[in-house]
Amino acid sequence: MAxxxxxxxxxxxxxxxxxxxxxxxxYVASFDPERRRKDAVSVVDLDxxxxxYAQIVGNVEMSGAGDELHHFGWNACSSCLCPNAPHxxxxxxxxxxxxxxxxxIHILDTKPDPKKPKxxxxxxxxxxxxxxxxxxxxxxxxxxxxxxxxxxGNAEGKGPGxxxxxxxxxxxxxxxxxxxxxxxxxxxxxxxxxGYDTLVTSEWGTPDMFEEGLxxxxxxxxxxxxxxxxxxxxxxxxxxxxxxxxxxxxVFELRPAHDPTKAYGFVNCVVSLENLSSSIWxxxxxxxxxxxxxxxxxxxxxxxxxxxPPALKDFKACPPLVTDIDLSVDDKFLYVSCWGTGDFxxxxxxxxxxxxxxxxxxxxxxxxxxxxPKSGAPLNGGxxxxxxxxxxxxIYFTNSLYGAIDPQFYPDGLKGWMAKVExxxxxxxxxxxxxxxxxxxxxxxxxxxxQGGDASSDSYCxx
Amino acid sequence: MTTLWPWLAIAGLGMYHGLNPAMGWLFAVALGLHRxxxxxxxxxxxxxxxxxxxxxxxxxxxxVTIGLAVDPRTLRLAGGAALLAWALYHLFYGARHRxxxxxxxxxxxxxxxSFLMASAHGxxxxxxxxxxxxxxxxxxxxxxxxxxxxxxxxxxVGIHTxxxxxxxxxxxxxxxxxxxxxFLRRGWINLDxxxxxALSATGLVLLLY
Numbered sequence: 001m002a003x004x005x006x007x008x009x010x011x012x013x014x015x016x017x018x019x020x021x022x023x024x025x026x027y028v029a030s031f032d033p034e035r036r037r038k039d040a041v042s043v044v045d046l047d048x049x050x051x052x053y054a055q056i057v058g059n060v061e062m063s064g065a066g067d068e069l070h071h072f073g074w075n076a077c078s079s080c081l082c083p084n085a086p087h088x089x090x091x092x093x094x095x096x097x098x099x100x101x102x103x104x105i106h107i108l109d110t111k112p113d114p115k116k117p118k119x120x121x122x123x124x125x126x127x128x129x130x131x132x133x134x135x136x137x138x139x140x141x142x143x144x145x146x147x148x149x150x151x152x153g154n155a156e157g158k159g160p161g162x163x164x165x166x167x168x169x170x171x172x173x174x175x176x177x178x179x180x181x182x183x184x185x186x187x188x189x190x191x192x193x194x195g196y197d198t199l200v201t202s203e204w205g206t207p208d209m210f211e212e213g214l215x216x217x218x219x220x221x222x223x224x225x226x227x228x229x230x231x232x233x234x235x236x237x238x239x240x241x242x243x244x245x246x247x248x249x250x251v252f253e254l255r256p257a258h259d260p261t262k263a264y265g266f267v268n269c270v271v272s273l274e275n276l277s278s279s280i281w282x283x284x285x286x287x288x289x290x291x292x293x294x295x296x297x298x299x300x301x302x303x304x305x306x307x308x309p310p311a312l313k314d315f316k317a318c319p320p321l322v323t324d325i326d327l328s329v330d331d332k333f334l335y336v337s338c339w340g341t342g343d344f345x346x347x348x349x350x351x352x353x354x355x356x357x358x359x360x361x362x363x364x365x366x367x368x369x370x371x372x373p374k375s376g377a378p379l380n381g382g383x384x385x386x387x388x389x390x391x392x393x394x395i396y397f398t399n400s401l402y403g404a405i406d407p408q409f410y411p412d413g414l415k416g417w418m419a420k421v422e423x424x425x426x427x428x429x430x431x432x433x434x435x436x437x438x439x440x441x442x443x444x445x446x447x448x449x450x451q452g453g454d455a456s457s458d459s460y461c462x463x
Numbered sequence: 464m465t466t467l468w469p470w471l472a473i474a475g476l477g478m479y480h481g482l483n484p485a486m487g488w489l490f491a492v493a494l495g496l497h498r499x500x501x502x503x504x505x506x507x508x509x510x511x512x513x514x515x516x517x518x519x520x521x522x523x524x525x526x527v528t529i530g531l532a533v534d535p536r537t538l539r540l541a542g543g544a545a546l547l548a549w550a551l552y553h554l555f556y557g558a559r560h561r562x563x564x565x566x567x568x569x570x571x572x573x574x575x576x577s578f579l580m581a582s583a584h585g586x587x588x589x590x591x592x593x594x595x596x597x598x599x600x601x602x603x604x605x606x607x608x609x610x611x612x613x614x615x616x617x618x619x620v621g622i623h624t625x626x627x628x629x630x631x632x633x634x635x636x637x638x639x640x641x642x643x644x645x646f647l648r649r650g651w652i653n654l655d656x657x658x659x660x661a662l663s664a665t666g667l668v669l670l671l672y
Contacts, residue, residue, distance in 0.1 A: 004653050012644040081647060083490040084576065085562040089653045145562045195497055197565035234565050260566065261497055461566065462644045463496055 006088035009452040010078045012462040014258035014329045017078060020390040020452065022046075025114055027095060028418065029069035029446040030059075030439070033403035037442055038062050039069045041097060041108060043115050044418065044437065046394075046450075054420070054435040058115040062106050063122050067099025068403055071447045073140030074457055075107075075147060075168050082144040082194060082461035090168060094120070095449065096147055098137035101211065101403075103128055103153075105137060107171050114451060121171050129155040131173040132164035136207050139189050142168065142457070148177065148199075150190040152207055159206040161187025163199075178231065182238030186225040189253050192233055194461050195260030196285070199231040202251045202267060213404040216311060222273060224249045228283060230290050242292050244281070247274045255327040255334070255456070257352075261463045264352050266295075266334055268322045276300035276315060278322035280336065282352045295355050298322060301341055303367045309411050318367045321409070323401055324385050328392040329455050333358070333423065335395055337383040340409065341365050344383040344397065344421065346429045358427035363419055364399055366409055372419060374436035379417060380410045387448040388455035395421045395429070398445035406444070416444040469593035470622065476589055477623040480515065481630025483654050484647070486584070487511035487577050488631035492639050497566055504639050508632050510570045514577025515586065516624040522587025523594055523616040530599040538599065539669045542591040546666030549585035553659050585662055592665055594619060 011017035024047045031039040043058030062069070075094040080087055095108040095117065103125035108117040129135055134151035141148045147166040154160060162184070163177040178184075186203035193200070203225020204210060209218055218224060226248045230240040244251055248269045256265030263285035270278055280296035300317040308318065321340030327333070327349070334355065336345040342365020347355040362370040369378035381399030388395050398418045400406055406414040416439025420432040439445050449457065480486045491511060495504035530538045564576040581587070598615050638644060 002653060002656065004656070005649055006647065006651050008648065010648065012647055016645055016648075081651075082562075083484070083493040084564055084566070084568075086485045086489065087557075088647070088651055089655070195566045197567045234563055461493055 002089045003091060004089070006081065007076065007090065007092050009092045010081050010088060011458070012078070012081050012460065014331070014460050015463075017390050017453070017458060017460070018329045018392060022391065022394070023389055023450040023452055023454070025451040026387075026396060027072075027110070027117070027449045027451070028398065029072060029097070030443040031067065031069045031403065031446065032065065032443050033406065033414075035066035035068070035101070035403075038065050039067045039099070040443065041069065041072070041095065041117065042445070043117070046396075054437060056437065056440070058117070060108060060117045060119060062097075062099070063104070063119060064102075066102050067104055067106075068101035069097060069446060070100040070402070071139050072097040072449060073147075074142050074449070074453070075171070077142040077453055078458040078460050079142060079144045079194065085144040092453065094171070096140045096149070096166065096171070098140065098149065100136055100138060100152075103135040103137060110451075123171065123173060128173055131175060133176050134162060134164050136161070138187070139191075141191060141459070143192075144194065144461070146174065148190060150187050150201065152187050152204060157207045160185045161206065163187070163190055163201065177236055178238070179236040180238055183241060184229045184238055186227070188225060188251075191254045191256050191265075192459065193256050193260065193263060193265070194233075194459050196263050197233045198239075199233045200254050200256065200265065200283070201229045201231070202254055203227050204250060204252070210402070211404060213408050219249055219271075220273065222246045222249060226251055226269070228267065228292065240290055242283070242290065244269055244292070247272050248279070249273060253324050255325055257331045258327070258329050258455075258458075258460060259331055259463050260460055262331065266325055266327060266349070266352070268325045268336070270321055270323055271319055276317055276319040278320040278338065280322065280325060280334070280355070284352070293353060295353060296336070296347065298336075298338060301367070307367045309366065309409055311408055312366070318365070321382075326386045326388050326395075326455055328388050329390050330392055333392065333427070335386050335388060337386050337397060339382040339384045339399075339401055342368050342370050342382040344386075344429070346423065346427065348427055359423075359429035361421070361429060361431055372417070372436045373431070373433045375417070375438065379415070380412060381406070381414045381417070383419075385447045387450060389450060390453060390455065392455070393423055393425070395423060396448050396450075397421075398448060400444035400446055403444070414444060415439070418445050418448070466596070469597045470619075472593040473590055473619050473623045474626040476586075477626030478630045480581070480586055481627040482634065484651055485654070486515065486580060486586075486627070486631065488635040488638070489647075490573070490576070491631070491635045492644065493566065495639050496644070501636070501639060504635050505632070506570075507573055508628060508635060510573035511577040511631070512624050512628040514574040515581045515627055516620055517574070518578045518581035519587040519590060519620045519623055521582070523590065523620055526591055526594050527598050527616050530595065535595065535599060538595060542588070542595070543666045543669030546585070546588055546591070546662050546669065549588055550659050550662035550666060553585070553655060553662065557655055557659075584658070589662065589665060590619065590623065592669055
């Protein structure tokens with residue numbers, strides 16, 4: 001339903017969004033890695049004044065089992081205020097929740113009771129494949145003219161993956177987005193620079209390359225994704241690809257600057273075949289082209305083979321496995337999850353080409369198994385999906401990567417958890433000792449979305 | 464010239480379109496903010512006004528051409544039906560428009576964008592009730608020669624566009640220099656709803672009277 005004034009959670013600029021009130025609730029994807037029970041979106045109380053602070057206060061189950069909920073997003077956000085395609089009188093109300101394995105998409109209504117969202121529409125895999133030519137929907141972003149969703153497989157579950165559009169009111173899949181994909185074959189993440197009419201995509205692989213876990217031969221043969229693709233957002237054409245090189249594998253999460261006048265962003269490369277390091281790259285406008293530069297390299301740590309999973313024993317080292325990053329809304333701090341070592345890091349990226357490490361802590365990790373003060377016991381998994389509040393003061397993360405990959409690195413069986421970190425405005429992070437959620441057995445937590453928006457939901461048209 | 468009201472209506476609608484952020488002033492402000500230049504705000508307003516004017520010209524030309532060929536009653540009914548159809552389209556599909564022009568656009572892109580926005584909006588259609596008495600009433604025919612039958616619609620488009628440009632220019636400069644875009648959070652009321660009501664009411668008036 002249209003409203004008389006814009007949704008109060010829409011902000012013209014990231015500067016204004018950074019002054020938004022603190023979030024009270026989080027929505028967290030929660031999936032059964034064995035695909036026997038139904039997946040759910042769990043609602044977590046984030047209000048420190050509430051008696052149920054840091055507890056799961058709601059749960060909405062999907063329609064059937066085996067979805068593998070992963071990433072998800074809002075139907076509408078601040079980009080609705082953009083001047084070239086304005087429709088600011090829609091509500092940020094619905095969560096668009098794809099099943100990465102089932103290719104089924106659930107639409108959740110969070111409005112009547114934000115703690116008890118309801119499934120209001122289900123788009124079945126057949127319908128999705130028929131209307132868009134895609135399966136394995138992944139990243140969801142609310143765009144100025146509708147919902148954009150990346151998909152890792154085509155209708156047959158093979159390559160190429162791509163991007164499709166969905167109506168932000170009826171939630172009907174509108175069809176394939178790209179008109180000319182050029183050389184692009186692999187898909188994964190997708191976001192944009194609204195100020196530069198540019199869409200960016202990254203690469204994982206086709207479904208057969210990851211649905212049974214990472215395939216060592218493919219990884220060591222550098223067969224997984226290692227490129228960035230740049231597109232004309234309005235003409236829907238491929239403009240440029242950048243290959244990170246043979247030694248770099250798994251180019252994942254795209255975090256463009258929120259300020260629409262800034263033409264740069266950050267992306268993580270999970271592993272280097274040379275030395276098992278992870279790296280973070282900045283892409284930036286260089287004349288009439290886009291370029292990349294490696295700005296952070298996080299080395300592997302030497303480790304006792306007895307404490308490593310079979311796949312890593314021969315290397316005698318624990319890779320950092322940077323699997324997610326997130327950029328604060330003011331573009332000042334970059335948060336980095338090292339799912340392998342268990343490190344969670346904060347970098348000052350005021351100068352995107354010269355990041356400075358400003359904070360670090362450790363939870364879980366393949367070797368370290370670092371405990372949380374509230375958990376007491378050693379933890380497995382490590383900081384993974386990370387979400388930053390709009391004001392940049394609170395950061396939340398969960399510890400599962402992907403159902404089939406978790407046991408490859410944590411063969412003792414991943415135990416889910418969610419934690420919170422507080423950030424100082426001048427830099428530095430500290431664990432919230434009262435916030436630790438021991439995830440209910442049988443399910444594992446993945447992406448976190450904050451009520452009213454967060455650092456990886458909204459994009460802006462005004463500086 | 465029989466009465467003044469059609470001219471006032473044409474100018475008033477121009478002011479209303481000038482007021483609407485979706486008709487262009489906001490785009491001009493955004494481009495100015497991006498390029499950190501008030502001159503860009505002003506320069507962007509001209510192509511936006513031109514695109515808007517072209518959208519009106521297309522409708523006005525169609526009205527005059529059809530109006531000279533059919534009787535006034537048929538024209539009124541056709542105009543009324545078109546307005547109602549446009550209102551329904553907006554009610555059900557108003558939010559469904561693809562962006563073709565982005566923040567890196569040049570002047571030609573702005574003309575095209577403004578033309579598309581005004582056309583999709585039905586900006587020209589709303590002028591039909593005012594154009595009919597000005598250009599096609601028996602009095603108007605008697606008063607003007609063949610040359611005037613083209614000049615009057617052009618004058619109408621000119622007045623409409625000038626009113627739109629004055630209002631949008633004033634708002635754009637005010638927002639760019641001192642108000643800031645923050646006020647949009649509360650101040651951007653849903654003009655589309657008012658517009659749907661206006662389209663429907665005008666359509667009904669044409670059909671029924």
